[in-house]
Amino acid sequence: MSTFVALDTVDVRFPTSRTLDGSDAMNPDPDYSAAYVRLRTDAADGLEGHGFVFTIGRGNDVQVKAIEALAPYVVGAGVEDVLDDLGEFWRRLVHDSQLRWLGPEKGVMHMAVGAVVNALWDLRAKRAGRPLWQLLASLEPRAIVDLVDFRYLSDALTPADALEILEKAEPGRAQREAELLRSGYPGYTTTPGWLGYDDAKLERLCREAVEAGFRQIKLKVGADRDEDVRRLTIARRVVGDDIAIAVDANQRWEVDEAVTWMEALRPFDVAWIEEPTSPDDVLGHAAIARRVKPIRVATGEHVANRVVFKQFLQADALQVMQIDAARVAGVNENVANLLLAAKFGVPVCPHAGGVGLCEVVQHLSMFDFVAVSGSLDSRVIEYVDHLHEHFVTPVDVRDGVYRAPTAPGAGSEMLAESLETYRQGRHG
Amino acid sequence: MSTFVALDTVDVRFPTSRTLDGSDAMNPDPDYSAAYVRLRTDAADGLEGHGFVFTIGRGNDVQVKAIEALAPYVVGAGVEDVLDDLGEFWRRLVHDSQLRWLGPEKGVMHMAVGAVVNALWDLRAKRAGRPLWQLLASLEPRAIVDLVDFRYLSDALTPADALEILEKAEPGRAQREAELLRSGYPGYTTTPGWLGYDDAKLERLCREAVEAGFRQIKLKVGADRDEDVRRLTIARRVVGDDIAIAVDANQRWEVDEAVTWMEALRPFDVAWIEEPTSPDDVLGHAAIARRVKPIRVATGEHVANRVVFKQFLQADALQVMQIDAARVAGVNENVANLLLAAKFGVPVCPHAGGVGLCEVVQHLSMFDFVAVSGSLDSRVIEYVDHLHEHFVTPVDVRDGVYRAPTAPGAGSEMLAESLETYRQGRHG
Numbered sequence: 131m132s133t134f135v136a137l138d139t140v141d142v143r144f145p146t147s148r149t150l151d152g153s154d155a156m157n158p159d160p161d162y163s164a165a166y167v168r169l170r171t172d173a174a175d176g177l178e179g180h181g182f183v184f185t186i187g188r189g190n191d192v193q194v195k196a197i198e199a200l201a202p203y204v205v206g207a208g209v210e211d212v213l214d215d216l217g218e219f220w221r222r223l224v225h226d227s228q229l230r231w232l233g234p235e236k237g238v239m240h241m242a243v244g245a246v247v248n249a250l251w252d253l254r255a256k257r258a259g260r261p262l263w264q265l266l267a268s269l270e271p272r273a274i275v276d277l278v279d280f281r282y283l284s285d286a287l288t289p290a291d292a293l294e295i296l297e298k299a300e301p302g303r304a305q306r307e308a309e310l311l312r313s314g315y316p317g318y319t320t321t322p323g324w325l326g327y328d329d330a331k332l333e334r335l336c337r338e339a340v341e342a343g344f345r346q347i348k349l350k351v352g353a354d355r356d357e358d359v360r361r362l363t364i365a366r367r368v369v370g371d372d373i374a375i376a377v378d379a380n381q382r383w384e385v386d387e388a389v390t391w392m393e394a395l396r397p398f399d400v401a402w403i404e405e406p407t408s409p410d411d412v413l414g415h416a417a418i419a420r421r422v423k424p425i426r427v428a429t430g431e432h433v434a435n436r437v438v439f440k441q442f443l444q445a446d447a448l449q450v451m452q453i454d455a456a457r458v459a460g461v462n463e464n465v466a467n468l469l470l471a472a473k474f475g476v477p478v479c480p481h482a483g484g485v486g487l488c489e490v491v492q493h494l495s496m497f498d499f500v501a502v503s504g505s506l507d508s509r510v511i512e513y514v515d516h517l518h519e520h521f522v523t524p525v526d527v528r529d530g531v532y533r534a535p536t537a538p539g540a541g542s543e544m545l546a547e548s549l550e551t552y553r554q555g556r557h558g
Numbered sequence: 559m560s561t562f563v564a565l566d567t568v569d570v571r572f573p574t575s576r577t578l579d580g581s582d583a584m585n586p587d588p589d590y591s592a593a594y595v596r597l598r599t600d601a602a603d604g605l606e607g608h609g610f611v612f613t614i615g616r617g618n619d620v621q622v623k624a625i626e627a628l629a630p631y632v633v634g635a636g637v638e639d640v641l642d643d644l645g646e647f648w649r650r651l652v653h654d655s656q657l658r659w660l661g662p663e664k665g666v667m668h669m670a671v672g673a674v675v676n677a678l679w680d681l682r683a684k685r686a687g688r689p690l691w692q693l694l695a696s697l698e699p700r701a702i703v704d705l706v707d708f709r710y711l712s713d714a715l716t717p718a719d720a721l722e723i724l725e726k727a728e729p730g731r732a733q734r735e736a737e738l739l740r741s742g743y744p745g746y747t748t749t750p751g752w753l754g755y756d757d758a759k760l761e762r763l764c765r766e767a768v769e770a771g772f773r774q775i776k777l778k779v780g781a782d783r784d785e786d787v788r789r790l791t792i793a794r795r796v797v798g799d800d801i802a803i804a805v806d807a808n809q810r811w812e813v814d815e816a817v818t819w820m821e822a823l824r825p826f827d828v829a830w831i832e833e834p835t836s837p838d839d840v841l842g843h844a845a846i847a848r849r850v851k852p853i854r855v856a857t858g859e860h861v862a863n864r865v866v867f868k869q870f871l872q873a874d875a876l877q878v879m880q881i882d883a884a885r886v887a888g889v890n891e892n893v894a895n896l897l898l899a900a901k902f903g904v905p906v907c908p909h910a911g912g913v914g915l916c917e918v919v920q921h922l923s924m925f926d927f928v929a930v931s932g933s934l935d936s937r938v939i940e941y942v943d944h945l946h947e948h949f950v951t952p953v954d955v956r957d958g959v960y961r962a963p964t965a966p967g968a969g970s971e972m973l974a975e976s977l978e979t980y981r982q983g984r985h986g
Contacts, residue, residue, distance in 0.1 A: 158655055187656035188627065189667060195623045196666065199616065227586055228616035234809070234837065234860055237665015238624065239617060282836040285813040285845065381662070385713040408710040409662065410865045412840060413872050417713070432662055434862075437838045444841055 132173035132209045137201040137246075139194045140166040141554035142544070143187060144485065144517060153326035155352035156380040161187035162517060164485045165194045166549065167245045169253060171209045179253030180543040181245040184456045184484040189238075190554070196242035199229065204246065213254045217277045220247055220462040224279065236434035240459050247460025248490065252540035262461070262540040263310075263496035267303060271296035274501070278466045282437045286444055292469045299504040306500045314531035315495055316506065317513040318346035318376070320483060322365070325350045332361060336368040343530030346374035346401060346510055352382035355394055362398040371399075378404035381432070385414045389421045402428040402450050409433050415447035426450050431457060431481035436466045443474040450508075454481045455490035461540075468498045477507065483514035488525045489541035492532050520548035560601035560637045565629040565674075567622045568594040569982035570972070571615060572913065572945060581754035583780035584808040589615035590913045590945060593622045594977065595673045597681060599637050607681030608971040609673040612884045612912040617666075619982070624670035627657065632674065641682045645705045648675055648890040652707065664862035668887050675888025676918065680968035690889070690968040691738075691924035695731060699724035702929070706894045710865045714872055720897045727932040734928045742959035743923055744934065745941040746774035746804070748911060750793070753778045760789060764796040771958030774802035774829060774938055780810035783822055790826040799827075806832035809860070813842045817849045830856040830878050837861050843875035854878050859885060859909035864894045871902040878936075882909045883918035889968075896926045905935065911942030916953045917969035920960050948976035 147159040163186060169179040183193050203223055204212070212219050223243045224235060232239040255262040266274070275292045319342070322335030339347050349365055351358040358377075365375055377400050383391060388406035395403075403425055407414045409432035419427040430452030433439055442448045451471045453464050471478045478498055480491040488511070495511050503509075511532055518524035522543040526533040535541060575587040591614060597607040611621050631651055632640075640647050651671045652663060660667040683690040694702070703720045747770070750763030767775050777793055779786040786805075793803055805828050811819060816834035823831075831853055835842045837860035847855040858880030861867055870876045879899045881892050899906045906926055908919040916939070923939050931937075939960055946952035950971040954961040963969060 156655070157659070160656065160659075185656075186659045188654065189624075189657045189660045192620065192624045192627050192666065193660065196617075196620045199620050226616065227584070228588065228614050231585070231588075231614045232617045232621065232669075233665050236661075236838070236862060238660050238667055239620065239665060241660075282812065282839055282842070285842060384710065408865045410664070410863065411710055411869065413869045414710070414713060434664060435838065437836045437842075441839065441841045 132171045134169055134204045134207050134209055134212070135172050136170040137198070137204050138168045138170065139197050140549050141190050141194045142166050142549060142552045143190060143554050144552055146516070147187070153324050154350040154378065154380040155325065155382040157186060162485045163187050163190040164544070165190050165197055165245065166544065167197050167249050169204060169249045173209060175257070177253060177256045179249035179256070181247070181249030181252060181460070182456060182486060182542060183241040183245045184487055193238055193241065196238045197245050200242055200246050213250060213257070216247070216250060216254070216462060217279070219250070220277070220459065221279055223247065224459055235437070235459070240435065241457060244456055244458055244460040244463070247462060248455070248540060248542055251461045252542050255540055256538045259538045261535045261537060262493040263500070263534070264307070266493070266497040267307060267500035271300060274465060277462045278469065279462070283440055283466065283470070286440045287470050287473050291473055295469060295472045296501060299501050302504055303500050306504065310496055310499060310534040314533045315492065315499065316510045317344065317527055317530055317532050318348060318374070318510040319344045319513045319515070320348045321515045322347055323349035323378070325353055329364060333364055333368055336365050340369050340373055343528070344373070345530055346376060348376040348378055348404070348512070350380065351377045351395065352379035352391070355391055359394060362395060366398050374401040375399070376401040376404060376428070379406050381405045381408055383407050385417050388418045392422045392425060396425065400425050402426040404428040404452070405432070410438070412438065412441045412445050412447050415442065416445040419447055419449065428452055428479065430454060433457070435459070436463055436470065439467050439470055443470055443476060449476060451476050451478045452481045453478055453491070453494060455487050455494065461494070464494050468494065468502045472503045477509045478503070479510050480512060482512040483516060485517050486521055486542060486544065488513055488518065489521050489523065492525060492535065493540060496534060520544050560599045562597055562632045562635050562637055562640070563600050564598040565626070565632050566596045566598065567625050568596070568977050569618050569622045570594050570977055570980045571618060571982050572980055574944070575615070581752050582778040582806065582808045583753065583810040585614060591615050591618040592913045592972070593618050593625055593673065594972065595625050595677050597632060597677045601637060603685070605681060605684045607677035607684070609675070609677030609680060609888070610884065610914060610970060611669040611673045612915055621666055621669065624666045625673050628670055628674050641678060641685070644675070644678060644682070644890060645707070647678070648705070648887065649707055651675070652887055663865070663887070668863065669885060672884055672886055672888040672891070675890060676883070676968060676970055679889045680970050683968055684966045687966050689963045689965060690921040691928070691962070692735070694921070694925040695735060695928035699728060702893060705890045706897065707890070711868055711894065711898070714868045715898050715901050719901055723897060723900045724929060727929050730932055731928050734932065738924055738927060738962045742961045743920065743927065744938045745772065745955055745958055745960050746776060746802070746938040747772045747941045747943070748776045748806075749943045750775055751777035751806070753781055757792060761792055761796055764793050768797050768801055771956070772801070773958055774804060776804040776806055776832070776940070778808065779805045779823065780807035780819070783819055787822060790823060794826050802829040803827070804829040804832060804856070807834050809833045809836055811835050813845050816846045820850045820853060824853065828853050830854040832856040832880070833860070838866070840866065840869045840873050840875050843870065844873040847875055847877065856880055856907065858882060861885070863887070864891055864898065867895050867898055871898055871904060877904060879904050879906045880909045881906055881919070881922060883915050883922065889922070892922050896922065896930045900931045905937045906931070907938050908940060910940040911944060913945050914949060914970060914972065916941055916946070917949050917951065920953060920963065921968060924962060948972050
């Protein structure tokens, strides 16, 4: 039996705004950052759990402070007690009777829970000597159901529904796991699409994306309609007709504006329109989805929790569900999100990029394929070629495909040197 | 011309959990707290702007930190520049391209904006020598429209709609202002209804509420159905048939559970059911509202922003809209909320209680009556007899009625002595 002895935090910031990497219609100058947490125990194995909230700069210190507010739950607790029942521990964190007021279940405090929960999963996977996706996919269906808090979901998804989904997928697990290890999971790339790039760079990056084996790219849109048409013309010309092109408005539009704007982009055979409007606006997305058919609506990177995702599905307001590894309250809530998507028959194509989001979210998609949806159909994981070099086990994306990670853990551990170099205050 | 020279914060906590004041089905042991902000200028008048976020204890330090993250926007800025265009300043705070990621527009960061914005309004009202409600109600309709950010609202409320509502109310302003000064605004009391009280105390407080002139009381429900029936039986017996009784489940239920539970409470002629389920669940509330008719559904104290309120109204998911002074991004967003309610013809009955919420929110209801809805019909402001003694201008509630405040400011200033006594770390 061992005990958690420390919850350490680091305010890590990369000065990405200098190069306009990551610029879009709503986020012109992000400094990709992480409110980072490391859980230490007194066990002889020396293993640690690492997790983070991704932010884009200012306010990362607020996010760090929120993570620190959870230390009393962790420090001094028995490691095995916590790790053996992460469903129960999740409920204790999320439903803390006083902290809950600060959301509830949204924003800074909810993301802080996510960082701690993900760090616990990282530790659990390291202790098991397995990558997180394999650990999750090895759990009994009932154990997976126990990870989920069904509060506020029961009108759409009950524990019995979840169990049925998981049991149906069980017979094919071994075969799909082997398939993943052999062939990986398809990715798509957003690297060419940032608004800050000039035409030559756009063209070059589009060409390189196809040469690298990606079957889908994504372009940022929404700042200027004529510019979008122009950039889509270039992109479609360069990638040809066989490569899918998704577009992403980063919440820029009103409902009517989204519909009109997408009429202008319709000739380019757009795979999906992402974040057309406020991520809180379920009914707005539903109206947009009805009016831009057959173009699919995608959203999720800013969807605060499973209750909002539930409504997006109930209202047919999204046709592509984009879970994020660090927006909701960690692995447990994303298991709920995957089960909701499976119940409604909607594909999950995670948001990634930022700092370490690719590293973490690949585990959720691979778990989904092995043990939940059982399908790769219409499913791709976002890939952005940023900042992977700072991670202990960076993603391995080759020929447009995420290779299944085999190292123990959740992928969330940054290099000690990177943490030190980019710790707030240490860089210029 | 003067300049903001400081943004000071205080972490204020009252140890209310010791007496079970404020206990309900979801919040068993709140320590009513305020993440408090004070804005100082170099003007000779010595006036300050005070504002706060209400929390219930743990995490108040996180909320304080979030307020401090906004200091760069305020300190060094020209006071007149900021106060003369609070619509523009609101947009700058809310849409900060990096801080926005921490919500967007929800939770800790959004409430921090609310505290700062409310402090600015407090200062503006003090400078004008008027209570906030009168200051707001003296603005030209176009100036009120300029306070509102219509982003994500235009499918339900346009600037033209807002102007029409405000212009329609303009001719009656003087008469309604006089009526308020003469007769006040009706309140209702939640003082009897907390779950922690025994029967004798419940009975005594119900009797005292009627004797004090209140025409409505509210009881907390949702922890135990038989207990709720028993307590409602006592309450109805004591207050008689002419006093309205609302009930409040504080988000305790699933959708079906809410409907079944309310069937059991239907015989008590319930005025409204408040927060039956997750405050994020627009579609869930809509389903509940359809099924418990003619009982009205009320919610709002945890509704994160105007975009969510918009959907509640579009879906007929609430019939009573409960704005909160410290949940959304301050006065400006609540002006948007009042305009949305007026557009949909739904009465606004603010959430209050906590620390200082009564003091602040009365200004919004009175502004609504004078300049927006023009109506007192079905409208009441919540009143709880807690902690008013800590404010410089405490509410004056007599004969069940909020007397219109006449002191300059927004009501949000706490006594220096209280700030010092209950500053975190100073009490036992």
